[in-house]
Amino acid sequence: MPSGASAGAIRRHYDVSPAFYRLWLGEGLVYSAALWEAGDSLESAQRRKIDYHIAEAGASKKQRVLDIGCGWGALLSRLVEHHGVEKAVGLTLSPSQAGCVARDPRIEVRLESWADHRPSDRYDSIVSIGAFEHFARVEDSEEQKAASYAEFFRKCRGILRPEGRLSLQTFAYGSARRRADALSSESTRFLAEEIFPETDPPRLANIAEAIEGSFEIVRLRNDRLDYARTCREWMNRLRENRAAAVAEVGEETVSKYERYLTYSYIGFRTGRLDLYRLTLAPIPETWKPS
Amino acid sequence: MLATRVEPLAHWMRQEIATLLEIPPDRVPLDLPFDRFGLDSVAVVKLTAGLADHLGRDLDPVLFYEHPTIRELSEQLAQGEGSHA
Numbered sequence: 001m002p003s004g005a006s007a008g009a010i011r012r013h014y015d016v017s018p019a020f021y022r023l024w025l026g027e028g029l030v031y032s033a034a035l036w037e038a039g040d041s042l043e044s045a046q047r048r049k050i051d052y053h054i055a056e057a058g059a060s061k062k063q064r065v066l067d068i069g070c071g072w073g074a075l076l077s078r079l080v081e082h083h084g085v086e087k088a089v090g091l092t093l094s095p096s097q098a099g100c101v102a103r104d105p106r107i108e109v110r111l112e113s114w115a116d117h118r119p120s121d122r123y124d125s126i127v128s129i130g131a132f133e134h135f136a137r138v139e140d141s142e143e144q145k146a147a148s149y150a151e152f153f154r155k156c157r158g159i160l161r162p163e164g165r166l167s168l169q170t171f172a173y174g175s176a177r178r179r180a181d182a183l184s185s186e187s188t189r190f191l192a193e194e195i196f197p198e199t200d201p202p203r204l205a206n207i208a209e210a211i212e213g214s215f216e217i218v219r220l221r222n223d224r225l226d227y228a229r230t231c232r233e234w235m236n237r238l239r240e241n242r243a244a245a246v247a248e249v250g251e252e253t254v255s256k257y258e259r260y261l262t263y264s265y266i267g268f269r270t271g272r273l274d275l276y277r278l279t280l281a282p283i284p285e286t287w288k289p290s
Numbered sequence: 291m292l293a294t295r296v297e298p299l300a301h302w303m304r305q306e307i308a309t310l311l312e313i314p315p316d317r318v319p320l321d322l323p324f325d326r327f328g329l330d331s332v333a334v335v336k337l338t339a340g341l342a343d344h345l346g347r348d349l350d351p352v353l354f355y356e357h358p359t360i361r362e363l364s365e366q367l368a369q370g371e372g373s374h375a
Contacts, residue, residue: 185332186330186332187330187331190332228355232352235352259335262351263331263335266335269355272330
């Protein structure tokens, strides 16, 4: 049984009022690293990121696309409105997020873990952005982590068409310091206890190990400075809208988020945190004579 | 005079970093990027808070990365830059 953050832990973070998140994430409510180019606003950089994953997963004009950890539904809307996808299915564990997903007959949002998802047909493409971070807990042993991650990739392979692609984005512990040092640091403890309960991000080695037998890496990018810039933009917006944010969720929560965004910014700037974008192709299943 | 404001700031930062690293202040290089000191994010946030108290104005921790050495940051702050809007 894969571990990872429970539905309760996910709700504690993502069920904080959408109005609060909108104040600093922007109207699009995209809560993950953007993909920046010169002259970008946060909004255009977030659109570029979404379109990047859609392109890497080969999802344009496809029939069935799955978004694991769909958040408030920005990618689902983009798939059906701009990329001609017939059916976009999103999974989230947060009822508040699910309630915000656009009502559209082409979009189906399910309050369900990937582990419990049993689709009737395979998907043409799978995208997962900013969810993989939650698939293991701080208290998990290395073996438990490895088992959870491997199970995730096995699951994705099993519900993806053989010619399909999985485009995955996750932050991770960087190689700038050893894992033991990262785990004992005050900032890691704060993030694990106060911000992302029951969550421990992966290392690149965990991912590389977990895909064995399920996927091969087509492309891998480390865009950690994109995440630093995104955090910076969020910090600026939260500061500009601080009074409204305090009115929405209270001083204590706002201070906590300010601390978390600052630590994250520093982590991505210094390479203690990385931001991976991986394009993965499923390993073909061995032919069996019937 | 700008220079007369830069030097005390650089001196203050050297003292603080020296305390964190447990070395004499004069061994703290002025032109080494802050991230090479091996300070974790909590230390950087505390350093920012201390500097903000010292200057009597709000400061943003991103300053330590946008002006990444003691010399550059002191020059920036001496010009009155780096406060929140």
